[in-house]
Amino acid sequence: MPAEPTDTTLILGGPRLPDGRTVDVGLADGRIRAVGTPGSLLPRPGPRGHGPRGGRVVDLTGWLLLPAPVEPHGHHDTALTAPGPPPDPATLPHAPDTAVPAPPPGRGGNSVLRRVTEAALHHLSHGATAQRGHIRVGDPAGLHALDAALRAARSLTGLTDLRTTADAGPLTGRAAADGRALLRDAVAMGAAALGGLPDADPDPAGCLDLLIAAADDHGLPLDLHTDAGDPILLDRLAAAVTGHRPGVVIGPCTGLGRLAPEALARTADRLALAGVTVALLPQGPCAPLRTGPGGARGRAGGDTSRTPPDTAPLARILRTAGVRVIAGGGALRDAANPVGRGDPLEAACQLVSRGGEDPVHAYHAVSDRARAALGLPPVRIEAGFPAELLAVRGTCLPDVLSLAYSRLVIHRGRIVSRTSAVREYCDIGDGAATELPRQSTG
Numbered sequence: 399m400p401a402e403p404t405d406t407t408l409i410l411g412g413p414r415l416p417d418g419r420t421v422d423v424g425l426a427d428g429r430i431r432a433v434g435t436p437g438s439l440l441p442r443p444g445p446r447g448h449g450p451r452g453g454r455v456v457d458l459t460g461w462l463l464l465p466a467p468v469e470p471h472g473h474h475d476t477a478l479t480a481p482g483p484p485p486d487p488a489t490l491p492h493a494p495d496t497a498v499p500a501p502p503p504g505r506g507g508n509s510v511l512r513r514v515t516e517a518a519l520h521h522l523s524h525g526a527t528a529q530r531g532h533i534r535v536g537d538p539a540g541l542h543a544l545d546a547a548l549r550a551a552r553s554l555t556g557l558t559d560l561r562t563t564a565d566a567g568p569l570t571g572r573a574a575a576d577g578r579a580l581l582r583d584a585v586a587m588g589a590a591a592l593g594g595l596p597d598a599d600p601d602p603a604g605c606l607d608l609l610i611a612a613a614d615d616h617g618l619p620l621d622l623h624t625d626a627g628d629p630i631l632l633d634r635l636a637a638a639v640t641g642h643r644p645g646v647v648i649g650p651c652t653g654l655g656r657l658a659p660e661a662l663a664r665t666a667d668r669l670a671l672a673g674v675t676v677a678l679l680p681q682g683p684c685a686p687l688r689t690g691p692g693g694a695r696g697r698a699g700g701d702t703s704r705t706p707p708d709t710a711p712l713a714r715i716l717r718t719a720g721v722r723v724i725a726g727g728g729a730l731r732d733a734a735n736p737v738g739r740g741d742p743l744e745a746a747c748q749l750v751s752r753g754g755e756d757p758v759h760a761y762h763a764v765s766d767r768a769r770a771a772l773g774l775p776p777v778r779i780e781a782g783f784p785a786e787l788l789a790v791r792g793t794c795l796p797d798v799l800s801l802a803y804s805r806l807v808i809h810r811g812r813i814v815s816r817t818s819a820v821r822e823y824c825d826i827g828d829g830a831a832t833e834l835p836r837q838s839t840g
């Protein structure tokens with residue numbers, strides 16, 4: 399039966415779906431209202447005395463339409479701080495923070511607000527209509543990075559759904575009282591999830607217990623920033639959350655890559671049984687600088703003494719063991735990864751090219767599985783589902799994971815970002831070319 403376009407306000411004409419079908423998709427009120435054969439949803443004259451039925455049409459012939467990806471593990475507060483050449487004043491406010499004085503504590507942090515906003519827009523331009531950022535709470539940042547992230551999230555409403563995880567500092571030892579107070583304040587301010595850095599705490603197990611208890615008390619999801627290289631600590635976590643806390647996420651889990659195969663297999667079984675989601679960062683490390691055990695500056699959740707192991711191969715190993723694996727961008731041009739792209743399609747690409755994942759599972763890791771980890775409703779390209787979509791110029795999933803320049807992002811049924819790429823080749827056929835023939839690609 400042909401779909402009825404009665405109340406659609408935006409019609410995506412002719413995109414291809416990953417299953418190979420070419421369709422029209424009608425959107426209204428933030429949801430997918432109809433999916434029909436090509437041409438079936440196009441506006442047509444209405445009954446006598448009425449205007450045309452349907453809505454605005456966007457021609458997506460030659461594009462692949464996907465459920466929008468998610469950025470589940472961003473670092474918006476440190477994003478865009480990588481050292482580089484002095485910014486050109488003409489490019490401000492898009493330049494990194496290097497030439498901008500740090501805001502005084504307690505004044506809200508306008509430079510952080512600007513970078514969080516710019517980072518969120520960067521992720522959005524790649525397709526992430528929902529994002530979760532690990533925001534530092536404590537040490538020099540106090541609460542103003544979180545305050546800035548929450549203000550950025552409010553200002554971006556309608557463009558992207560930016561959620562914050564409060565990454566608490568040390569919760570045991572000398573700083574315990576301050577750390578716990580800041581965590582309570584972060585919850586009161588509106589943090590959407592509780593994070594923490596048990597690896598950097600003087601008492602990792604004690605820190606873990608405190609975070610689990612705090613998440614229980616406040617009814618918030620737990621998103622731990624951890625190296626996950628200590629199977630005993632992971633056992634403790636798994637035992638505490640098995641069966642009653644499906645929302646636990648741990649990342650970036652570089653330490654899992656250092657475990658012997660037998661230990662990794664045992665740990666994977668424990669995580670799968672406990673329903674813990676593992677967030678990997680195949681594009682590279684993330685590591686906000688922290689004060690670690692004994693006061694040494696180190697990388698929380700990372701390892702400063704060695705090159706971090708490649709986590710991309712872990713995705714397939716953990717998934718086949720039954721662990722829910724998601725992938726994020728992590729560092730976005732900060733000290734941990736000055737070339738971090740913050741691109742979900744790049745993350746999926748790396749899972750395929752270096753991790754041996756197949757493209758379908760790789761895209762699940764950055765889209766529907768990541769949505770579920772953030773507690774978001776599922777998206778399928780069927781009537782009734784949320785209109786959270788990404789169109790990429792290309793014909794199939796491997797195609798767009800390989801080359802994905804041109805993108806169109808839809809959030810709540812509206813086009814919120816468009817990136818267009820044009821590639822030109824010089825005509826050398828007769829050696830007399832005077833002009834580049836133009837072809838839109840990618």
Ligand SMILES: [Zn+2]
Binds near residue numbers: 471
């Ligand atoms: Zn991280």
